[in-house]
Amino acid sequence: MELSTAIAESFRLLFSLDAKLWNIIGVSMKVSLTALLIATPPAVVLGFALATVPFRGRRACVIVLQSFLSFPTVVVGLVLYVLLARSGPFGQWGLLYTQEAMIAGQAMIAFPVLAAFTLAAVQGADRIVRETALSLGASRLRASLTTLFEVRFAVMAGVFNGFGRVISEVGCAMMVGGNIAGLTRSIPTAISLETAKGEFAQGIALGIVLIVLALGVNALLNYFQGEGGMK
Amino acid sequence: MNALVLVGALKKTFGERRLLDVSELALDAGKIYALTGDNGSGKSTLLKILAGLEPADELRMRFNGADIDGASYPDALRREIIYVHQHPYLFHSSITANIEYGLALRGIEQPRRHDLASAAIKWAGLGAVSHVQPKRLSGGERQKVALARAKVLTPRLLLVDEPTANLDRAARGQIVALLKQTASDNSCVVVACHDREIIDLPAVVRLHLEDGRLS
Numbered sequence: 001m002e003l004s005t006a007i008a009e010s011f012r013l014l015f016s017l018d019a020k021l022w023n024i025i026g027v028s029m030k031v032s033l034t035a036l037l038i039a040t041p042p043a044v045v046l047g048f049a050l051a052t053v054p055f056r057g058r059r060a061c062v063i064v065l066q067s068f069l070s071f072p073t074v075v076v077g078l079v080l081y082v083l084l085a086r087s088g089p090f091g092q093w094g095l096l097y098t099q100e101a102m103i104a105g106q107a108m109i110a111f112p113v114l115a116a117f118t119l120a121a122v123q124g125a126d127r128i129v130r131e132t133a134l135s136l137g138a139s140r141l142r143a144s145l146t147t148l149f150e151v152r153f154a155v156m157a158g159v160f161n162g163f164g165r166v167i168s169e170v171g172c173a174m175m176v177g178g179n180i181a182g183l184t185r186s187i188p189t190a191i192s193l194e195t196a197k198g199e200f201a202q203g204i205a206l207g208i209v210l211i212v213l214a215l216g217v218n219a220l221l222n223y224f225q226g227e228g229g230m231k
Numbered sequence: 232m233n234a235l236v237l238v239g240a241l242k243k244t245f246g247e248r249r250l251l252d253v254s255e256l257a258l259d260a261g262k263i264y265a266l267t268g269d270n271g272s273g274k275s276t277l278l279k280i281l282a283g284l285e286p287a288d289e290l291r292m293r294f295n296g297a298d299i300d301g302a303s304y305p306d307a308l309r310r311e312i313i314y315v316h317q318h319p320y321l322f323h324s325s326i327t328a329n330i331e332y333g334l335a336l337r338g339i340e341q342p343r344r345h346d347l348a349s350a351a352i353k354w355a356g357l358g359a360v361s362h363v364q365p366k367r368l369s370g371g372e373r374q375k376v377a378l379a380r381a382k383v384l385t386p387r388l389l390l391v392d393e394p395t396a397n398l399d400r401a402a403r404g405q406i407v408a409l410l411k412q413t414a415s416d417n418s419c420v421v422v423a424c425h426d427r428e429i430i431d432l433p434a435v436v437r438l439h440l441e442d443g444r445l446s
Contacts, residue, residue, distance in 0.1 A: 132322075
């Protein structure tokens with residue numbers, strides 16, 4: 001198929017609301033948003049604690065957390081595969097090749113991104129924020145919560161960044177999801193499969209969706225950074 | 232007159248350098264004090280120690296007749312002593328919410344909180360900008376919000392750090408006017424400054440910090 005024909009066909013698929021295509025988009029959105037929903041609260045708590053609670057080994061924890069940022073998603077998939085495989089410790093749960101497994105994998109991928117963004121945001125918050133809250137009569141806990149609230153836009157930026165990372169990852173989704181049509185086929189795994197089959201139209205259509213999502217996420221990121229006084 | 236604040240000893244060292252070595256300081260209610268000294272002389276640090284925002288190496292202090300343990304600054308005292316930064320931080324919310332922050336911490340409920348914030352906005356002459364986002368305010372307006380946010384809490388001791396630095400003449404005049412109205416019969420104000428408009432005000436007591444000592 002020529003490129004121009006493939007592009008024309010991809011737009012036809014998108015705008016004709018092709019059921020197969022939109023099912024893939026739906027799976028991707030459901031898995032990624034659920035993963036974020038699960039990962040965000042504990043990641044924010046961890047990032048905040050690392051930024052505010054001094055303890056022995058804190059520096060080592062920060063280094064480990066930051067190292068996880070560049071952890072290959074396919075390795076996360078491998079670890080999860082070993083855990084969820086029939087012979088693995090959680091094999092009896094039967095989660096391999098399900099959306100739940102994909103959600104677990106994406107939550108693991110998003111977690112360090114969210115925690116690291118929260119850590120950086122709280123550490124980067126000027127000392128004056130905490131001092132202002134304390135001086136106006138806040139307890140230490142309340143002053144800490146006020147600081148977290150003040151950096152909420154930076155934390156939101158972390159959430160969008162995490163979304164960008166999980167919606168486009170292919171390694172983990174492929175390994176623990178299995179790319180099953182209608183069930184665990186997500187945008188990046190579908191692009192990978194369709195391209196291998198030489199079916200470029202659907203791959204291009206899904207690529208367009210990913211690009212539009214990336215633009216949307218970055219627009220939101222930009223807006224929130226502006227709101228937070230970062231720009 | 233009984234001093235509102237009586238400091239018997241206040242010492243602070245940074246590395247090898249002894250920044251503060253104050254052996255006596257008495258602050259009376261109803262007065263405005265101008266704390267002067269060169270840049271880096273320790274004015275801000277002194278104010279922050281009094282406000283419990285910075286630990287001292289040694290602090291012997293009485294507040295309103297009660298001994299204060301310098302090692303563990305009581306949270307309750309922070310409700311009596313408020314420190315206003317040179318470049319005040321305003322929370323990412325409305326001016327009203329900024330002013331209501333401390334009131335909410337003190338358990339004052341709406342609509343009383345709103346009434347007090349409205350009165351403070353009027354007092355500070357912020358009526359015209361009351362709906363502007365804090366991040367869009369000028370330096371002088373930010374300083375006024377910070378003063379209103381502090382004054383509404385009726386602190387016994389208000390510590391203000393260089394409130395007129397980097398402000399134009401008109402804004403300086405407005406801030407000085409607000410400061411004059413802030414000291415009352417049972418509260419006092421300490422202003423760290425280089426500004427002659429404040430130092431030369433009638434009834435202002437000058438405290439000069441040099442080599443860590445007050446004169």
